[in-house]
Every structure is written in C-alpha cells, then in structure tokens.
Amino acid sequence: MHARKLLVLGVLAGLAILAYMTIGARGNWGFILSFRGTKLAALLLVATALALSTLLFQTLTSNRILTPSIMGFDALYVLLQTGLVFLLGGLGYAAIPADAKFAFEVALLTGAALALFGSLLGSGLNDLFRMLLVGVIFGVFFRSLTALLQRLIDPNEFAVVQGAMFASFNKANTQLLLVSGALILLCSLLAWRKRHVLDVMALGREQAISLGLDHRRELFTGLVLVSVLVATSTALVGPVAFFGLLISALTYEIIRSQHHGDLLIGSVLISVIVLVGGQTLFERVLGMGGSLSLVVEFLGGLVFLMLILRKVRA
Amino acid sequence: MITIENVSFRHGKAPVLKDISLTIEKGGITALIGPNGAGKSTLFALMARLLPLQTGRITFDELDVRQSPSRELALKLAILRQITSIASRITVREMIGFGRFPHHRGRPGNHDREKVGEALEMFDLGDLSGRFIDELSGGQRQRVLVAMAYAQDTDYLLLDEPLNNLDMHYARDLMKQLRSLADTHGKTIVVVLHEINYAAAYADRIIALKDGTVAAQGKTADFMTEKTLSAIYNMEVRIRELDGKLIALHHA
Ligand SMILES: Nc1ncnc2c1ncn2[C@@H]1O[C@H](COP(=O)(O)OP(=O)(O)O)[C@@H](O)[C@H]1O
Numbered sequence: 001m002h003a004r005k006l007l008v009l010g011v012l013a014g015l016a017i018l019a020y021m022t023i024g025a026r027g028n029w030g031f032i033l034s035f036r037g038t039k040l041a042a043l044l045l046v047a048t049a050l051a052l053s054t055l056l057f058q059t060l061t062s063n064r065i066l067t068p069s070i071m072g073f074d075a076l077y078v079l080l081q082t083g084l085v086f087l088l089g090g091l092g093y094a095a096i097p098a099d100a101k102f103a104f105e106v107a108l109l110t111g112a113a114l115a116l117f118g119s120l121l122g123s124g125l126n127d128l129f130r131m132l133l134v135g136v137i138f139g140v141f142f143r144s145l146t147a148l149l150q151r152l153i154d155p156n157e158f159a160v161v162q163g164a165m166f167a168s169f170n171k172a173n174t175q176l177l178l179v180s181g182a183l184i185l186l187c188s189l190l191a192w193r194k195r196h197v198l199d200v201m202a203l204g205r206e207q208a209i210s211l212g213l214d215h216r217r218e219l220f221t222g223l224v225l226v227s228v229l230v231a232t233s234t235a236l237v238g239p240v241a242f243f244g245l246l247i248s249a250l251t252y253e254i255i256r257s258q259h260h261g262d263l264l265i266g267s268v269l270i271s272v273i274v275l276v277g278g279q280t281l282f283e284r285v286l287g288m289g290g291s292l293s294l295v296v297e298f299l300g301g302l303v304f305l306m307l308i309l310r311k312v313r314a
Numbered sequence: 315m316i317t318i319e320n321v322s323f324r325h326g327k328a329p330v331l332k333d334i335s336l337t338i339e340k341g342g343i344t345a346l347i348g349p350n351g352a353g354k355s356t357l358f359a360l361m362a363r364l365l366p367l368q369t370g371r372i373t374f375d376e377l378d379v380r381q382s383p384s385r386e387l388a389l390k391l392a393i394l395r396q397i398t399s400i401a402s403r404i405t406v407r408e409m410i411g412f413g414r415f416p417h418h419r420g421r422p423g424n425h426d427r428e429k430v431g432e433a434l435e436m437f438d439l440g441d442l443s444g445r446f447i448d449e450l451s452g453g454q455r456q457r458v459l460v461a462m463a464y465a466q467d468t469d470y471l472l473l474d475e476p477l478n479n480l481d482m483h484y485a486r487d488l489m490k491q492l493r494s495l496a497d498t499h500g501k502t503i504v505v506v507l508h509e510i511n512y513a514a515a516y517a518d519r520i521i522a523l524k525d526g527t528v529a530a531q532g533k534t535a536d537f538m539t540e541k542t543l544s545a546i547y548n549m550e551v552r553i554r555e556l557d558g559k560l561i562a563l564h565h566a
Pocket residue numbers: 325326330348349350351352353354355356357
C-alpha cells in the first residue's frame with residue numbers, strides 16, 4: 001500500500017521535474033538544459049535537505065510540530081550573516097570566496113545547532129510547549145542581537161544583510177552545488193541506514209532505551225545530521241521558516257506509516273513536488289519567480305497554527 | 315538474580331531512595347508494594363537504566379546496569395512503566411512488534427512474527443491487532459504494553475502497576491499469566507501492585523518500600539501479618555483466612 005503511494009509520488013515528482021525543464025523553453029536546448037539543470041539540482045538538494053532535516057528532528061524529539069527553524073535556527077542564520085557584515089564590512093563580506101564562506105557557515109551553524117538542540121534535549125526537556133517557549137525565546141534573543149548589530153552597521157551595507165535575510169529559491173547559490181550535494185547525499189544515506197533505529201527513537205526516550213538503543217548516542221548523531229542538513233540548505237537558499245513543517249505535515253497525512261523507510265522517501269518526494277512543481281508554476285506559468293517562498297511560508301505558517309491549535313484543544 | 319547495592323537517589327534536593335540494598339532470586343514473582351511516593355517507580359527506572367544511578371550498583375545476573383551495553387540489557391530485562399507516552403498512529407500489532415526490536419534490530423524474521431502472534435493471543439488482543447493505539451481504552455492499551463514487554467522475551471520482567479485500568483476479569487487473567495510465565499518459562503517477574511490481595515494470592519515474595527527505604531520483606535505467607543501491613547500503610551488492616559487463602563481487609 002505504501003509502495004503504491006510512493007510510486008504515485010515518484011511519478012508526480014518526475015512530472016514536476018519534466019515540467020520545470022521543458023515548459024516555456026525556446027532556443028538552444030543545450031544551453032537551456034544545462035542552465036535549468038543547474039537550478040534544478042539546487043532545488044532538489046534544498047528539497048531533500050529540508051524534508052529530511054525536519055522529519056529527523058521531529059522523530060528525535062518525538063513531536064510533529066516543532067522544526068529546527070521554529071526552534072530559532074533561522075534567526076541564528078541571520079544573526080551570523082549580520083555579524084559577518086558587521087565585522088568585515090559590506091565589501092569584505094562580498095569578497096569572501098563562496099566556498100570558504102560556505103564551509104565556515106556550515107561548520108558554525110552545525111556547531112551552534114548542536115549547542116542549541118543538544119542543550120535543550122540533554123536537559124531532558126521533552127515537553128512540547130516548554131520546548132516551543134525556549135525556541136521562541138532563543139529566536140527573540142537572536143533577533144534582538146541582530147537588530148542591535150544592524151543599527152551599528154552602515155545603512156549602505158545593511159542592504160547586503162537584507163539580501164541574506166530572505167529565502168530565494170530561484171537564486172540558489174549554484175557555485176556550491178558540488179560540495180553541498182555531496183554533504184546532503186551523505187546525510188541522506190546515513191539517515192536511510194538508520195531508518196529502523198529512527199522507528200524506535202520515535203517512540204520516545206524511555207522506550208528507545210528499553211528496546212536497547214544507546215539513546216544519547218543516537219540523539220547526538222541524529223542531531224548532527226539535522227544540523228548539517230539545515231546548515232547546508234540555509235547556505236544554499238537562505239532561511240525558510242515553515243517549509244519543512246508544511247512538508248512533514250503533508251508526509252504524515254499522506255504516507256500514514258510510522259516506518260521511516262516510507263517516511264524518508266515520501267517526504268523527499270513530496271518536498272520535490274511542492275518545491276519544483278511550485279517553482280515551475282510561479283516562474284514559468286505565472287511569471288512571478290520570487291513569490292514561491294512567500295506562498296510556501298504562508299501555507300506552512302497556517303499549518304503551524306492549525307497544529308498548535310489542535311494540540312491546545314486536545 | 316537481581317542485586318541492588320546501596321542505591322540512593324535524589325530528585326533535585328529531595329531524597330527519594332535511601333541506601334537501598336536488595337537481592338531478588340532468579341525465578342518466581344516478587345511483588346513490590348508501598349504507599350504512593352515511596353519510590354517504587356524511581357527504583358524501577360534505575361533498574362531499567364531509564365534514570366542514571368547516582369550511587370550504588372544494580373546488576374542482573376552478570377550484567378551491571380551502569381556499564382553493560384543497552385542492547386544486552388534489552389535482551390535481559392523488559393519494563394512496563396507506570397506511565398508511558400505512546401506515539402498515536404501505531405497499530406497494536408506494530409507496537410507489540412517493537413518488543414522484538416532488540417532481537418532483530420529492524421529486520422523481523424518468522425520467529426519474531428510468531429512471537430508477536432503469540433503475544434496477541436495470550437493477552438486477548440487478536441481482534442484489536444489492526445487498531446491504532448489511540449483508539450483503545452485505557453485497559454486495552456495497558457494490555458498492549460504488557461504484551462509488548464512479553465514479546466521482548468527477556469529473563470526478567472519489571473511491571474510497574476500493570477493492573478492499572480484493568481477490570482477484575484483481565485486483572486486476574488494477567489496475574490495468572492504472570493504466574494505461568496514464572497512457573498513454566500522460568501521468568502523472573504517483579505511487579506508493583508497496589509492491591510495487596512493480588513500480591514498475597516500470586517506472589518512468592520513481597521517487598522515493601524516506604525519513604526525510600528525497605529520497610530519489610532519476606533515470603534508471602536510470612537509477610538502477610540496484620541502488624542506489618544498496618545505499619546506500612548499507617549492504618550488498621552485486618553487479615554482473615556478464607557478457603558485457605560489470606561485476605562487483607564483494608565477497604566472498609
Ligand atoms: N521527576 C521527578 N522530579 C521530582 N520528584 C519526583 C520525580 N519523580 C518522582 N518524584 C518524587 O519521588 C518520590 C517517589 O516517587 P515514585 O518513585 O514515583 O513513587 P511510587 O512509584 O512509589 O509512587 C515522590 O515523592 C515523588 O514526588
């Protein structure tokens with residue numbers, strides 16, 4: 001039953017990719033395919049990274065509402081960018097070689113994410129609303145630090161920061177495809193190998209230990225994967241607050257399985273359908289290339305509100 | 315054999331367990347009783363490595379709880395917690411199937427499926443096997459969790475208030491099944507009970523915890539005295555013999 005659903009999703013994802021590559025193409029096919037192919041690769045990587053990181057995070061924390069970005073990760077990314085501009089100046093910031101900046105960002109974000117999530121989970125904080133509260137507090141803290149730095153920055157240089165503050169799916173940083181591709185592929189393979197362990201982790205800490213897992217170690221390695229995935233995707237397209245949540249909610253709704261074998265594949269396919277399909281629709285059909293992130297964030301935000309309200313009532 | 319040596323535990327500043335030492339022989343049923351807040355669930359959590367030991371030592375046969383790999387311990391002991399949070403969209407069969415995880419690590423074989431089938435039948439869950447956990451009554455859910463611990467097929471079984479939510483019929487069924495697990499399969503069962511008469515009827519030994527210390531322990535027949543029970547619960551408990559069984563009158 002799940003195999004059939006996954007097949008349908010696979011076909012839909014394939015169609016979305018086909019549409020993205022061909023609709024509205026005129027002129028030299030060789031050029032179009034390589035030009036669009038590069039952008040497509042970036043979209044696929046981001047779709048995979050966001051889907052997997054959200055799913056893993058939710059499994060490790062045994063919740064289906066919180067995501068890394070809701071826990072303050074996005075705010076941290078913007079703070080990092082602002083900090084760099086503040087320290088180096090706008091020109092200096094622009095002069096950092098793309099791959100060096102990428103390596104630095106991924107390393108720093110991974111470290112920060114581990115510190116953030118690790119301290120939250122290590123303290124045995126497993127109550128959803130308390131975690132949410134802590135995440136919100138971290139977010140506010142990072143944002144006020146950012147606001148403070150932005151006040152100190154030259155207004156001209158502020159524009160540079162603003163560019164980094166919003167996600168843009170159609171201006172993905174294509175110079176970094178190879179490195180980020182390798183990282184994301186590696187993380188995906190590791191997650192896939194851990195799929196049975198993830199099934200047990202989803203039962204919660206006590207069950208996982210009783211069933212023979214080294215819970216601390218699994219939690220830590222899982223969080224490393226989450227951190228690298230989020231950091232990589234953020235470095236590619238910028239922060240996306242609610243996209244991951246939209247995808248995970250759709251995945252649970254459509255796949256209706258607790259096997260991570262099904263969930264991992266399903267979430268990536270759904271993510272590709274939404275991202276590549278949506279980008280095709282907005283860029284090629286509606287002619288509004290930049291709007292997809294806004295729409296996706298809006299929908300994801302609605303889903304978030306819905307889930308929280310449902311939880312409050314339950 | 316389970317040995318507990320000089321185990322003390324504090325939740326924050328409050329001492330919950332005070333220098334507990336116990337040995338529980340292999341085989342048979344040991345009932346753990348005591349007032350609310352005595353520390354029974356905390357002791358279980360320490361035995362099952364769900365809380366870190368602060369002082370002292372706990373071993374199951376040759377396995378030291380603090381040092382042994384989690385998986386080896388999962389093949390040695392299974393635990394039913396007093397309160398379990400359950401992921402909702404899991405079917406009864408899948409949930410019980412997780413009990414087999416320590417054996418197959420994600421790739422269940424025929425033997426694992428047989429064991430799950432056996433657990434379903436034993437705890438009268440066959441008709442519910444396809445239902446989601448969150449669509450069950452409290453008592454049905456309790457039976458699923460016991461069945462899951464059973465499916466784990468370990469030498470030692472720790473059950474924290476397994477009779478919670480069970481009606482008279484299923485409570486008696488469960489106690490009889492525990493008895494047969496101990497008698498015919500050689501399992502060692504430690505069970506927290508609140509109804510002293512279940513302990514009197516089914517346990518080989520009784521251990522009473524009170525205020526974080528061992529207040530009394532002994533073979534069931536020796537343990538069941540008016541003096542002991544009255545002291546443990548701070549109230550008058552009378553004991554009568556009926557059809558050759560000791561009955562504690564404590565409810566009125
Ligand atoms: N997580 C906790 N934090 C602080 N105190 C706790 C916690 N869990 C239990 N306690 C306290 O420890 C004592 C023993 O609790 P517990 O082991 O659950 O008792 P029992 O199972 O015998 O009723 C109680 O006084 C209880 O309030």
